[in-house]
Amino acid sequence: MSEPGAARGTSGPPSRREWPEQAIGIASPLLFLVAWEAASATGLLRPQFFPRPTLILGHALDLALDGSLGRHAGITTARVAAAFALALVPGVAVGLAMGISRRVRDGLDPLFAVTYPIPSVLFLPLFSFVLGPAEAALVATSAMTSFFLVAYTTMTGVQQMDRTVLEAAAHFGARGRTLFAKVLLPGAMPFIFTGMRLGLGYALIVVIAVEMASAQRGLGALLWLSWGLLKVEDMYAALVAIALLGGGLLWMLGRFRRRLVPWLPDVAGG
Amino acid sequence: MGVLVPVIVLTAWEAAVWLGLMSARYFPPPTVIAATFAHLIAGGVLWKEALVTLARLAAAFLLAAGPAVALGLAMGLWRPVRSAVEPYVALLYPLPKIALLPLLLIVLGVGEAAFVVTGAITAFFQIVLSTAGGVQSLDPRLIEVGRNYGARGVGLFRKIILPGALPAIFTGLRLGLGLALITVIVVEFVAAKSGLGHLVFRSWQMLLTAEMFAAFALIGLIGLALTRGLRLLQQRALAWTPPERELT
Amino acid sequence: MRMPRAIVVASLVVLAAAPAAWAQAKPTVKIGYIPTDSFAALFLLADRHLPAAGINVETVRLAGGSEIVSQVATGQLQLGGAGMGAAGFNAVVSGLPVEYIAPLHSGYVEDYFVVRKAVWGKEVKRIADLKGRAVALNVRGAAVEWILDLALRRDGLTIKDVQVKLMPFPDMVPALESGAVDAAILSEPFPTLAEEKGIALRPLTKAPGVKPVPITAIFWNKEWAAANPDLANRVMVAYLKAARDLALGDGWQGDKTLDVILKFTPAKPEVLKKARPHALDANLEMDASVLDSMQKFNAELGYLKYKELQPVGKLFNFAYRDRAVQELGRK
Secondary structure, three states, rough: OOOOOOOOOOOOOOOOOOOHHHHHHHHHHHHHHHHHHHHHHOOOOOOOOOOOOOHHHHHHHHHHHHHHHHHHHHHHHHHHHHHHHHHHHHHHHHHHHHOOOOOHHHHHHHHHHHHHOOHHHHHHHHHHHOOOOOHHHHHHHHHHHHHHHHHHHHHHHHHHHHHHHHHHHOOOOOOOHHHHHHHHHHHHHOOOOOOOOHHHHHHHHHHHHHHHOOOOOOHHHHHHHHOOOOOOHHHHHHHHHHHHHHHHHHHHHHHHHHHHHOOOOOOOOO | OHHHHHHHHHHHHHHHHHOOOOOOOOOOOOHHHHHHHHHHHHHHHHHHHHHHHHHHHHHHHHHHHHHHHHHHHHHHOHHHHHHHHHHHHHHOOOHHHHHHHHHHHHHHHOOHHHHHHHHHHHHHHHHHHHHHHHHHHHOOOHHHHHHHHHOOOHHHHHHHHHHHHHHHOOOOOHHHHHHHHHHHHHHHHHHHOOOHHHHHHHHHOOOOOHHHHHHHHHHHHHHHHHHHHHHHHHHHHHOOOOOOOOOO | HHHHHHHHHHHHHHHHHHHHHHOOOOEEEEEEEEOOHHHHHHHHHHHHHHHHOOOOOEEEEOOOHHHHHHHHOOOOEEEEEOOOOOOHHHHHHHHOOOEEEEEEEEEEEHEEEEEEEOOEEOEEHHHHHOOOOEEHHHHHHHHOHHHHHHHHHHHHHHHHHEEEEEOHHHHHHHHHHOOOOOEEOOOOHHHHHHHOOEEEEEOOOOOOOOOOEEEEEEEHHHHHHHHOHHHHHHHHHHHHHHHHHOOOOOOOOOOHHHHHHHHOOOHHHHHHHHHOOOOOOOOOOOHHHHHHHHHHHHHHOOOOOOOOOOOOOHHHOOOHHHHHHHOOOOO
């Protein structure tokens, strides 16, 4: 057994054992899809509820080509981007403040502790009262959990910084803005990025949930409405699109991180 | 200091409504909410819905925990298992699990099973990832030492690997429970006809805002009790491990 | 982690065995319904005529027709009723084992469309003033949405001009009261209840001689019917008897009928008595032309999986009804 502790071991050149593993990695889902295709085609799985994967793909492509899938996907993506942006800046700002100042942390912590466990989607009514039952409320709702995640991880990032590094920098004359920009921020970066990754993921989750609950357009709305109307192929197409969107967003964030802070390993955070 | 901020917020809210700055229809003053809360508790409504939610949570968690820990351990121990499962994990990780709800409604029908399974899937993911990660991030020196003392196979597993991975497993279970609660409540908000999440949705649609906020408060309290309580439990149970770097 | 795992495995085994055990027991007909008195025929079927025919019944209350359709399609329910709409049409056309078998009730658009009293005559002087306002529906893609569109079209609006909020019928009354919605498509006894409480009113009046339109229908799982033809026939005969109770016997407002309806809907007898009556043909006949209008409406909103309007013969299977009418004789 060489797996336990493998994460901490040295990573050397790919060994001969890796090729079969990659093959399993590809074969496993492929086999699943083939089995599904066969089961649906032979009627073992009811094709009206479990259409063949090839049909689903074809239908998804049809929807993509006639623009309807693209429209819904575009709306959802825009909402996620807006929610993420809305969460990011205040999140980092508040997180830094909480990390630096004990008083800020003590003041905000009880407030956060009570609101954080509440699923974001439940804030939709509140935001729709204040902002009206339209896009703004939806985006604000989706930003909530992301905001908390970014704030908390940023705060942790500041707190875990080696005090000696800060002291050393101060000793060499770094003060105020310089200390902040050149030492504190980069030091907290790994955690901030973990927060961003989690925050982006949650922004998508909440946007989809809100769309399912009460929207007319967007992938979540498409997903929910198609089920209600028993337009099953549309439902699967929406599901595939959502998965692709989620994967795509995370991939983009990964690329962005590698460009901006290439020296960083990812900090395990969930 | 900690208590001060919420008190200030609530007082400001109360004042704002009385001064006519906030609409009482949409934001009933905290005193009214508290009264409604008491009324609903006394009438049993809140308990009933809370019980439904908690029952779903328990079912989801119990459904997921055992198999998830088992799979996580298997993934951590044997590379072929990990290679076989990893593509599914990678595919499903970025997918909001709530999006699986319609599919589950078709497969399992419009009822408890679909709601519980959706919550279970969310917990399942978290527990598998944490458990597998826990096994993989064991200090290899521990295993070396164990081997040097003659531990093999099952013995190695029971005496070295399992206890070593236990903190990560516990964290995974704790996070999984928290995520399952969130998922269950979201599912109730979107699709169910009972439970605290549904109560919030219903009161919202009927503009019974005092009830809505009362349900809110209860959800927040339950969530808080669960997360803090579980963390305490973990600290007690695994007192020998160094304190975890905590996110919340 | 061994103990909890054992419990999980044990529970899973029990859960897996339960349906198998169930299947061996006496055949039961599971019926899905919505708590409104439009479903009176189903209530009478479940409460009176199926037990009289020696058939076990289990009723399942759901909030919307599409849920009932999908449950019947998967066989979790055997029989159900719903407003005729997209979910049912899509299910039938896509080859799911669902078929409509008979009408459930006909009604009048004027009886369904309610407006909040507090705004009527003020902000909303006519139906066209509902533009942009919130209107309650219990489900999308079903007959109620079609009814709303018909009501709105009388004053130049369409369904796209209002903001639809989804909620079950019982919730619409408090929603009208609090102003969460300004109008609704409500099914009896709730519109009468809302009128009695002074919360809402029905602004549309019926033209003399206007006929009620078929709104809801019953459907069952085709495979179940094919596998249990004798049972299916007996169910149909019992349903015909229930329909005749309404059409020829006690009627929708009769005391014996009300007793049964009260078991399924959360309403008071006085309110039910005052509710506006529906209609159901004594031979379960219905004017099928409404299906074209419904399909067109659903197609325009993009709800349908198919492009060509289906004739009634494709959507309904009247064979069982005809056989039952033959058995009991035409009335």
